[in-house]
Amino acid sequence: MQNESLLMMPGPVPMPERVRFAMARQAMNHRGAEFGQVVEETTTMLKEIFCTKNDLLTITGSGTAGMEAAISNFCQGKKIACLVNGKFGDRLYQVSQRYGNPMSLASDWGTPLPLEALEQALEEGAEVVTLVHNETSAAILNPAEEIGRLAQKHGALFIMDGITSIGADEVYPDKWGVDVAITGSQKCLAAPAGLAALSVSQKAWDAQCENPPFYFDLPAYKKSAAKNQTPFTPAVPLYLALREACAIALEEGMEARIARHRMMAQAVRTAADVWGLSLFAQPDALHSYSNTATAICYPEGITDDAIRGKVKNLGIEVSGGQDHIKGKIFRIGTMGATGAPEILAVLAMVQGAFKAAGYPLKGDGVSAACEVLIA
Amino acid sequence: MQNESLLMMPGPVPMPERVRFAMARQAMNHRGAEFGQVVEETTTMLKEIFCTKNDLLTITGSGTAGMEAAISNFCQGKKIACLVNGKFGDRLYQVSQRYGNPMSLASDWGTPLPLEALEQALEEGAEVVTLVHNETSAAILNPAEEIGRLAQKHGALFIMDGITSIGADEVYPDKWGVDVAITGSQKCLAAPAGLAALSVSQKAWDAQCENPPFYFDLPAYKKSAAKNQTPFTPAVPLYLALREACAIALEEGMEARIARHRMMAQAVRTAADVWGLSLFAQPDALHSYSNTATAICYPEGITDDAIRGKVKNLGIEVSGGQDHIKGKIFRIGTMGATGAPEILAVLAMVQGAFKAAGYPLKGDGVSAACEVLIA
Numbered sequence: 167m168q169n170e171s172l173l174m175m176p177g178p179v180p181m182p183e184r185v186r187f188a189m190a191r192q193a194m195n196h197r198g199a200e201f202g203q204v205v206e207e208t209t210t211m212l213k214e215i216f217c218t219k220n221d222l223l224t225i226t227g228s229g230t231a232g233m234e235a236a237i238s239n240f241c242q243g244k245k246i247a248c249l250v251n252g253k254f255g256d257r258l259y260q261v262s263q264r265y266g267n268p269m270s271l272a273s274d275w276g277t278p279l280p281l282e283a284l285e286q287a288l289e290e291g292a293e294v295v296t297l298v299h300n301e302t303s304a305a306i307l308n309p310a311e312e313i314g315r316l317a318q319k320h321g322a323l324f325i326m327d328g329i330t331s332i333g334a335d336e337v338y339p340d341k342w343g344v345d346v347a348i349t350g351s352q353k354c355l356a357a358p359a360g361l362a363a364l365s366v367s368q369k370a371w372d373a374q375c376e377n378p379p380f381y382f383d384l385p386a387y388k389k390s391a392a393k394n395q396t397p398f399t400p401a402v403p404l405y406l407a408l409r410e411a412c413a414i415a416l417e418e419g420m421e422a423r424i425a426r427h428r429m430m431a432q433a434v435r436t437a438a439d440v441w442g443l444s445l446f447a448q449p450d451a452l453h454s455y456s457n458t459a460t461a462i463c464y465p466e467g468i469t470d471d472a473i474r475g476k477v478k479n480l481g482i483e484v485s486g487g488q489d490h491i492k493g494k495i496f497r498i499g500t501m502g503a504t505g506a507p508e509i510l511a512v513l514a515m516v517q518g519a520f521k522a523a524g525y526p527l528k529g530d531g532v533s534a535a536c537e538v539l540i541a
Numbered sequence: 542m543q544n545e546s547l548l549m550m551p552g553p554v555p556m557p558e559r560v561r562f563a564m565a566r567q568a569m570n571h572r573g574a575e576f577g578q579v580v581e582e583t584t585t586m587l588k589e590i591f592c593t594k595n596d597l598l599t600i601t602g603s604g605t606a607g608m609e610a611a612i613s614n615f616c617q618g619k620k621i622a623c624l625v626n627g628k629f630g631d632r633l634y635q636v637s638q639r640y641g642n643p644m645s646l647a648s649d650w651g652t653p654l655p656l657e658a659l660e661q662a663l664e665e666g667a668e669v670v671t672l673v674h675n676e677t678s679a680a681i682l683n684p685a686e687e688i689g690r691l692a693q694k695h696g697a698l699f700i701m702d703g704i705t706s707i708g709a710d711e712v713y714p715d716k717w718g719v720d721v722a723i724t725g726s727q728k729c730l731a732a733p734a735g736l737a738a739l740s741v742s743q744k745a746w747d748a749q750c751e752n753p754p755f756y757f758d759l760p761a762y763k764k765s766a767a768k769n770q771t772p773f774t775p776a777v778p779l780y781l782a783l784r785e786a787c788a789i790a791l792e793e794g795m796e797a798r799i800a801r802h803r804m805m806a807q808a809v810r811t812a813a814d815v816w817g818l819s820l821f822a823q824p825d826a827l828h829s830y831s832n833t834a835t836a837i838c839y840p841e842g843i844t845d846d847a848i849r850g851k852v853k854n855l856g857i858e859v860s861g862g863q864d865h866i867k868g869k870i871f872r873i874g875t876m877g878a879t880g881a882p883e884i885l886a887v888l889a890m891v892q893g894a895f896k897a898a899g900y901p902l903k904g905d906g907v908s909a910a911c912e913v914l915i916a
Binding site: 170171173175177178179180181186187189190191192193194195196198226227228229230231233234238260261264350352358359360361377379380381382398399400401402403404407483502 | 545546548550552553554555556561562564565566567568569570571573601602603604605606608609613635636639725727733734735736752754755756757773774775776777778779782858877
């Protein structure tokens with residue numbers, strides 16, 4: 167039995183050795199020149215990965231901390247249109263409830279967002295739009311560009327959670343009019359969890375609110391960032407790891423990296439198709455399948471334990487469904503320091519688990535996926 | 542020239558190799574059993590180090606995040622008496638300004654706190670007392686027990702920042718009536734920065750406020766802690782490091798650990814005395830010198846650069862004065878994975894820097910410190 171499971175989940179994800187061992191360095195003074203260089207290099211690389219010229223700030227905290235920093239600094243007391251087609255869309259709504267006047271523009275998880283309702287809300291004076299770009303709970307990629315166009319047309323701020331897209335899929339905050347884009351270190355960047363990064367537009371700064379939480383006071387972060395510092399003690403090892411992770415991403419090249427993620431997700435979807443299993447997400451002309459997570463529906467009579475439990479026992483962790491779809495789907499992440507070997511291992515294991523459960527899959531999804539990966 | 546400076550500051554501090562390399566482990570599922578065990582073991586050990594039977598919660602964030610969690614959950618709208626005799630006492634006042642109705646009960650940095658003013662404030666209805674137990678900006682140890690007695694007598698909540706005392710000096714939150722005690726990972730525990738830990742009494746829970754920041758919602762942390770989890774994605778490597786750091790502290794034994802810190806600080810104070818230099822802190826019968834940091838005043842005509850700059854060039858970092866006492870003092874930290882070799886190295890280097898600057902020190906502080914350490 168191996169000690170360390172292979173994580174094929176939509177985060178946390180396997181980290182390259184270079185990233186992991188960067189953390190082992192002896193403590194350094196976070197007010198000194200060496201750490202300043204770490205911040206400077208990491209910030210510069212993150213801007214390239216985010217595809218933005220906006221300010222780029224980092225916070226020691228999870229992705230949720232990044233969400234709250236965005237909402238508490240720029241949306242207090244405002245009318246907020248929260249687009250929701252999964253768990254994390256709803257989290258942005260929940261955070262918004264503490265600060266503003268949010269409405270939940272919701273569709274069923276994994277189905278297209280109600281864009282007509284958004285347009286109406288904007289016409290009726292919504293001042294902020296929140297979106298989860300890639301909703302991993304349902305494995306759907308939402309149309310950020312289209313939504314950005316609507317927000318801009320009505321002069322609304324656009325807050326985008328890019329936690330599971332930035333670093334693995336196309337994001338263009340500046341072109342799309344994203345005023346705050348947020349990511350977390352432990353997803354597409356394949357670094358450890360614990361750092362949130364935000365890009366902030368001038369339009370967002372112009373809407374700065376009084377009295378955000380002290381720890382999330384983004385003007386203080388901006389002031390410190392000008393000196394390549396952070397206002398509060400940073401988790402230095404996580405910055406060392408993130409710097410390495412960003413360097414690895416840019417060594418691969420963002421174009422190649424995005425193509426790799428698309429191919430990995432395509433391989434998983436191809437396997438599901440050949441198996442005769444349904445995908446959970448229901449994209450349309452504007453919405454797509456996620457390229458960093460794939461949600462596959464269990465057929466009648468197959469339990470989560472028979473598939474996900476079996477796979478876990480053999481050393482790979484995939485994710486189950488969350489909240490009301492618990493037990494109804496399983497989700498395979500395709501992000502992080504993973505490629506063909508890991509994809510084929512998890513698919514072969516899933517295929518074997520269905521066979522062991524006596525379920526007649528339609529075809530050999532593993533071979534079909536391999537064809538995609540080899541192509 | 543060595544690459545990694547020795548940090549002899551009041552945090553961050555040198556970390557043992559076991560702590561540093563614990564972080565290099567491959568990513569694990571933070572909702573799985575293995576991480577649950579990490580949380581459980583770390584929490585149990587932290588309770589022993591905190592000397593508390595209260596709930597013990599951990600947050601991915603700096604010590605300031607821990608302060609804000611305490612203030613935002615338990616002090617909203619309340620009359621808060623903030624005791625201030627240094628930079629961090631003032632930070633608790635600043636955080637309190639965002640949530641309650643604080644008054645700053647201040648004395649000059651490093652001088653005894655105005656306890657009569659506190660008693661009066663409590664008589665006039667102050668509902669919360671905030672204290673920095675060990676104020677590193679001025680290197681003074683404040684009388685937490687006495688202040689806890691006053692708070693209890695008037696039924697006030699007592700919030701204590703123990704960020705630079707817990708793990709290296711005596712703390713008895715339960716005996717002293719501390720309702721929330723806070724520490725950070727990168728100080729006396731000699732782990733990397735990025736985790737805050739809080740002990741929370743039933744009296745604090747009974748005063749729970751509505752709508753704290755989403756990321757600092759302590760009831761959510763408590764609910765997750767019951768399952769050995771955290772409500773938001775935790776910085777797993779920092780937990781692995783903190784578990785190791787707690788284990789090392791308990792292997793040493795808290796009594797021996799506290800004695801070692803006292804001896805190290807005593808050695809530094811002895812050197813200053815033999816040198817004929819003044820200490821910055823002005824303790825009285827209730828207040829003491831800090832055992833984790835010592836602040837030494839520069840004599841007339843000696844610049845920060847001549848001492849601290851020279852020492853830094855030779856490979857050791859000590860801290861300067863902050864804010865209005867910048868350039869007037871230097872501070873030597875005595876915490877973390879340090880002992881006699883590091884103490885003697887920094888003292889010898891400081892002594893040499895004074896000689897190089899042409900300042901006639903009264904005596905050989907290094908030899909005197911060595912006598913303390915050898916005793």
